[in-house]
Amino acid sequence: MNLSPRASRVVVAGGAGFIGRALSAALLEAGYEVVLLSRKAGKTKSGPVKTETWDGVSSGSWQTVLDGTAAVVNLAGAYIAEGRWTPARKKIISDSRLFSTRALVAGLSCAGSHPAVFISASAVGYYGPGGNEALDENSPPGQDFLARLCADWEHEAQVAQALGMRTINLRIGVVLDKDGGALEKMLFPFKLGLGGPLGSGKQWMSWIAREDLAGLILHLIKSGVSGPVNAVAPEPVTNRDFSRALGRALKRPAFMPVPGFVLRLALGEMGGLLLSGQKVRPKRALESGYRFKFPDIDSALSAIFRP
Numbered sequence: 001m002n003l004s005p006r007a008s009r010v011v012v013a014g015g016a017g018f019i020g021r022a023l024s025a026a027l028l029e030a031g032y033e034v035v036l037l038s039r040k041a042g043k044t045k046s047g048p049v050k051t052e053t054w055d056g057v058s059s060g061s062w063q064t065v066l067d068g069t070a071a072v073v074n075l076a077g078a079y080i081a082e083g084r085w086t087p088a089r090k091k092i093i094s095d096s097r098l099f100s101t102r103a104l105v106a107g108l109s110c111a112g113s114h115p116a117v118f119i120s121a122s123a124v125g126y127y128g129p130g131g132n133e134a135l136d137e138n139s140p141p142g143q144d145f146l147a148r149l150c151a152d153w154e155h156e157a158q159v160a161q162a163l164g165m166r167t168i169n170l171r172i173g174v175v176l177d178k179d180g181g182a183l184e185k186m187l188f189p190f191k192l193g194l195g196g197p198l199g200s201g202k203q204w205m206s207w208i209a210r211e212d213l214a215g216l217i218l219h220l221i222k223s224g225v226s227g228p229v230n231a232v233a234p235e236p237v238t239n240r241d242f243s244r245a246l247g248r249a250l251k252r253p254a255f256m257p258v259p260g261f262v263l264r265l266a267l268g269e270m271g272g273l274l275l276s277g278q279k280v281r282p283k284r285a286l287e288s289g290y291r292f293k294f295p296d297i298d299s300a301l302s303a304i305f306r307p
């Protein structure tokens with residue numbers, strides 16, 4: 001089948017970030033044309049990836065790139081793990097997701113020909129602190145700040161489904177790779193031999209290798225799936241087991257625990273987030289036929305830190 005240029009185009013909002021960079025590379029390799037939506041004009045001027053400027057709030061000429069594309073992927077949002085969650089910071093975290101998703105869906109509604117699929121980021125924080133219970137896409141939402149934000153964020157994206165587009169809410173776990181995200185932040189103490197579990201270390205961590213996340217998004221573009229999809233590896237780990245695995249991968253000791261009260265004092269409400277977690281299963285990803293390249297933490301970390 002000969003694809004017209006637009007039918008092979010994927011637009012990635014917030015695509016210049018940690019996940020977007022890996023996704024763009026995977027999309028290009030799979031033969032797609034990639035257009036990023038960024039608030040910074042000319043951020044990725046050179047190379048095969050094109051950038052269209054938007055402000056994440058308003059309508060504008062950027063909307064024309066959405067017309068008739070193979071997929072639109074929404075990764076836009078202010079960084080969550082930065083600074084204390086003051087009311088002002090929470091507002092930035094929320095508004096940057098809700099307003100940008102709303103602007104994107106408004107743009108999609110104006111497109112002469114709708115994209116085949118709209119994939120919008122959400123997070124496993126949707127489920128709230130989950131204890132030891134295994135959660136899948138049918139589990140109910142939590143009630144804390146992040147859970148309510150994820151529910152609202154998903155609701156904004158689902159307007160595209162009501163407009164007739166196949167819409168996926170991607171509930172992403174902790175994305176692992178060495179050049180960004182949570183792992184990059186953890187590396188410094190671990191490399192000094194000062195790494196270790198946070199609090200009791202019993203809290204679950206649902207993670208996904210960045211390469212698998214890009215692979216799953218490519219798979220979902222071609223699949224017929226819609227609705228919520230957990231983007232997590234099949235084998236979540238406790239924080240203690242994660243610390244041990246990271247210590248093994250870096251060949252460093254990982255016995256220096258960080259007491260829970262220190263995290264709470266230092267980070268406030270966000271510290272509480274690190275001390276609780278969710279044990280989330282990728283039920284719908286597996287049912288749809290996605291095969292994880294890195295199902296377990298040791299295989300993921302050893303690939304990430306392979307010299």
Ligand SMILES: NC(=O)c1ccc[n+]([C@@H]2O[C@H](COP(=O)([O-])OP(=O)(O)OC[C@H]3O[C@@H](n4cnc5c(N)ncnc54)[C@H](OP(=O)(O)O)[C@@H]3O)[C@@H](O)[C@H]2O)c1
Pocket residue numbers: 013014015016017018019020037038039040043055056074075076077078079080095096097100121122123124172173174175176181182
């Ligand atoms: N990384 C993880 O472990 C993880 C886990 C769960 C969920 N997620 C979600 O997945 C999405 C992508 O994550 P990421 O790790 O790639 O994040 P990232 O590196 O921070 O990239 C997000 C991008 O969003 C854009 N952005 C920031 N503030 C914005 C605003 N006010 N309005 C519009 N766009 C804004 C930025 O692009 P420009 O500066 O180019 O505009 C930024 O590059 C986020 O929504 C995040 O919450 C990530």
